[in-house]
Amino acid sequence: MKNRYDEKEAQAFVGAYSNCPRELALRVYTSRLLGAEEDLVLHGGGNTSVKCTITNLVGEAQEILYIKGSGWDLGVIAPQGFPGLDLAYLRKLRQVGELSDAEMVNQFRTHLLDAGSPNPSIETLVHAFLPQRFIDHTHADAIVTLTNREEAEKHLHAALGDNIGILPFIMPGLPLALAMAELHERNPGIDCIILKNHGIFTFGEDAKTAYDRMIECVSRAEAYLAKRAAGATASPVVDPGVVQPSVVLPILRGGLSFIEESGRRRTMQLAVRRNQEIIAALARPDAKELFVGGVLTPDHVIRTKNYPLWLEAAGLDEEETKAAVQSGLARYQEEYDQYFAAQTEAKRVARTKLDSLPRIVLVPGLGVVAAGFTGKDAGIAADIAEHTIAAKLLGAPLGPYRELGQDAIFDMEYWALEQAKLGKAKPKLLEGRTALVTGGGGAIAMGIGRKLLEAGARVFMTDINQERLETVCHNLADTFGSRMVSPLLMDVTSEEAVQLGLEQLVMQCGGLDILVPNAGIAHVAKLADLSEAAFRQVMDVNCMGVFQVIKGAIPIFKRQGTGGSIVINSSKNVFAPGASFGAYSASKAGAHQLGKIAALELAEFGVRVNMINADAIFDDGGVSSGLWDVVGPERMRSRNLDPEGLKDYYRQRNLLKTTVHADHVGNAVVFFASEQTPTTGATLPVDGGIMAAFPR
Template sequence: MKNRYEEKEAQAFVGAYPQCPAELALRVYTSRLLGAEEDLVLHGGGNTSVKGVITNLVGEEQEILYIKGSGWDLGVIAPQGFPALDLAYLRKLRQVQDLSDAEMVNQFRTHLLDAASPNPSIETLVHAFLPHRFIDHTHADAIVTLSNREDGAKQLHEALGTNIAILPFIMPGLPLARAMAELYESRPEIDCIILANHGIFTFGDDAKTAYDRMIDYVSRAEAYLAERGPGASAGEAVDPGLVQPSLLLPILRGGLSFVEDSGRRRTMQLAVRQNKEILAALFRPDAQELFVNGVLTPDHVIRTKNYPLWLEVGGLDEEGTLAAVQTGLGRYQEEYDRYFAEQVAAKAVSRTKLDAMPRVILVPGLGLVAAGFSQKDAGIAADIAEHTLTAKLRGAGLGPYRELGADSIFDMEYWALEQAKLGKAKPKALEGRTALVTGGGGAIAMGIGRKLLEAGARVFMTDINQERLEAVCHNLADTFGSRLVSPLLMDVTSEESVRLGLAQLVMECGGLDILVPNAGIAHVAKLADLSEAAFRQVMEVNCLGVFQVIKGVIPILRRQGTGGSIVINSSKNVFAPGASFGAYSASKAGAHQLGKIAALELAEFGVRVNMINADAIFDDAGVSSGLWDVIGPERMRSRNLDPEGLKDYYRQRNLLKTTVHADHVGNAVVFFASEQTPTTGATLPVDGGIMAAFPR
């Protein structure tokens, strides 16, 4: 592992934060160096600290511990991510015989220098009880790869030398902090402590020394594995075509969904990791033995569960795949339920059982599949699982893997302080759902996408115009993040283009829950002047395009078996057509009728199909409506109006005298997609009230 410490960079950090002590600025610098290495720290793992002295408000010198705040990522941490605590008081807690989790957190909160600071790390007492000025802690892959073997202690000493000490796993808190301090006091010459099945602590009197020691010890462990780990060979190259993602992933995603006691259905996003190394690793004859065992470090259990699910479906047809998924998930849930029951009985405790669904699924011939209630959760689980697979592979030749006992795993999985990392906010209405919006380069799509994202959905936007599509997606990504919104180039009039786009979507997130056929074009001409070519073009986009995408998603929705929602962006012209607008009005009426037919046919597997009839929407957040770009000039000429006058004309013609915005259409889509009422085959006007367009 490369040592990335640069003295010029370190001093630049000191200059960048003139309002904080130099040692804290250096603490930020080396923490970011550690956080940038995925082989050291993944998704908020690890923690760092520095001790200092300040002059407090009453003029007294006070010893301070600056420690990474809970929820902060070392890779991007800033000075405010290090809450400051009264170090002298924290050290007195070593005298306490017992300290509950709640009381420990209370002691931390009541001895902060700034009451607005984030909660300090749950390993604060370790950093307080050790005497060193700078302490670095990571879950380095190479270290836990060695510590999790039957001869782990022997191999660690061979790899790292004798100037280290090793502790068996202890849950974070007062007992661990006391054990770490006693171990160091018994061997003050050491500069590194390994906590088995967990990670590595290095320390020093300055930031560079603690960091250098971390990189040095991890590098030694990596070199040892490279030299003595014959299991590092992944295996034979594998053709990824053994498993059809478009068949398996929707079935798997449907199987992973469940209904809570409240009656709410929870669905998950999937993240697929597929490369030649993963494919070859899962194709090894001993792959199941190598990889179906416990986590590298118990900190991962809240993200991945302790065990992955091994699922073999290569060469199976749809019926066989469904049976294999149901059997595998059923067995996994039974084993998880048994683990939970045994642990609560053995510990004589009461706990609310978490869902029993796996978060990591290993599929020979496809790769690694991770699941989570959001795309972020699925991505985190996938990152951890990929590192875990690699680490177990590298250590395969060093003896049997020694996983942490179920009692320790349970303590961590059901530890309130660990669960707090996941947050306890009420799930958003569309959390875990995936939506596809066609016509994604226009103003209405912007409003629909925005409201779907606000409601918690993962959103794919499609369009045939790449420039307009990317403009909309970039706009939405600026607010919601690029992880949650993706552009898909798609021609809705082409069956092949739709098939390829949906295959890409399924590979990225596992399936689809919400389809919004929104693509549309317009042409202004009286029937006498309307060319056949123009008529066909409008019909193909506005009507055939709706048919193609609905037909394309039916297999996905059926395989998932979790229902779904199709919301067609129709038009007030369905009931109130306009002169010189024959192609548009006819095409929208046809799409509207297709929606009603779909409502009849798809109800058997729980899919709801509804229509929204919106009136004129000209633009949104600087994105124009493609339709109004075409018809707006003619409408202004015929009424002798400028652009603002045209908008006012449409505002004044509805009963509520209101402007219809893209967000209004988005709100209607979310209403239908969130299934707040048992409604299908319905039409909802979003037009301010146009009497001629009342549904009838």
């Protein structure tokens, strides 16, 4: 592992954070260096600290421990991510003998320098009891790989030498802090302390020394593993056969959903990893034995559960795949329930059981499939799974894998302080749902996408115009993040293009819950002047496009078996057509009728189909409406109006005398998509009240 410490960069951090102690600025710098290495920490893992002396409010010198706040990511941490605590008081806690989790947190909170600071790391006492000024802790893959093998201590000493301390796994808290302090006091000259099945602590009197020792120890462990791997006999690869992702993933995603006590269905996002290394690893004859084992470090269990599900789907047809998924998930859930029951009984504790579904599924021929209630959760689980496979593969030549006992895993999985890292916010209305919005480069799509994202959905926007599509997606991503919204170039008039786009969507998140056919174009001409080519083009996009995306989505809905929602953006023109607007009005009426037919045909699968009739939405956030780009100039000329005058004309003609915004359409889509009422086949006007367009 490369040592990335640079003295000029370090001093730049000192200058940038001149309003805090110099040592803290350097602490931020080396923490970010550690956090940038995925082989050291993943998604908030690890922690770092520094001890400083400050002058407090009453002019007294006071020793302070600055330690990473719980939940902060070392890769982007700033000084405010290091809550400061009264170090002298923390050291006195060595005398108390016992300290409950609640009391430990209370002691931390009541001895902060700033009451508004984040909660300190749950390993604060370890950092307080060790004497060095700078302490670094990571879950380095190479170190943990060595600790999870038979004869772990032999391998650790062979890799790192004898000037190290080793402890068995101990839950974070006072017992671990005491054990670490006592070990160091017996061996004051050691370079590091390794906690089996967990990670490594290095330390020093300055930031560079602690960091250098971490990189050196990890580099030695990596070199030791690489040398053993180079001398091992290469494993043969067995061709698992053909796996159909477009079949397997929606079926699996449906199986990973469940109904809560409230009656609400929870669905998950999937993340697929299938690079050459993963495909080859899962194709080994011993792959199941190698990879269906416990986590590398118990910190991962809240993200991935302890075990992955092994699913063989190669060569299976759709019904066989469904049976394999159902039996595999049933077996996994039964084993998880048995584990939960056994642990609560043995420990004589009462806990609220988490769902018993896997978060990692290993599918030979397909790759790693990770699940999470949000795309971020699924991505984190996938990252951990990818590192776990690589680590277990690299450690295989050292002998059998020795996972941590289930009693310790249970303690970590159901530890309130660990679960707090995931947050306890109430799930958003559409959390876990995936939406596809066609016509994604226009103003109405912007409002629909924004409201779906606010409700927690993962959103794919499609359009044939790449520039307009990217503009909308970038605008939405600036607010909601690139993980939540993705562009898909798609020609909705082409069956092949729609099929390809849906396959890409399924590969990215596993399936589809909400389909919003929104793509539309306009053409202004009286029937006498309307060319056949223009009429066909409008019908192809506005009517055939709706048909193509609905037809393409039906197999996904069926395979998932979790219902779904189709919300067609029709138009006020369905009920109140306009002169010189025959192609548009006819195409929208056709799409509207298709929606009603779809409502009739898809109800047996739990798919609801509803329509929204919107009117007079000109733009949104600088993105224009393609329809009004075409229609607007003619309407302004005929009424002798400027753009603002035209908007006011349409505002004044509706009963409520109001401006209709794209967000209003988005709100209507979310209402239907969230299934708050048992409604299908309905039409909801979003037009301010146009009497001639009342549904009838």
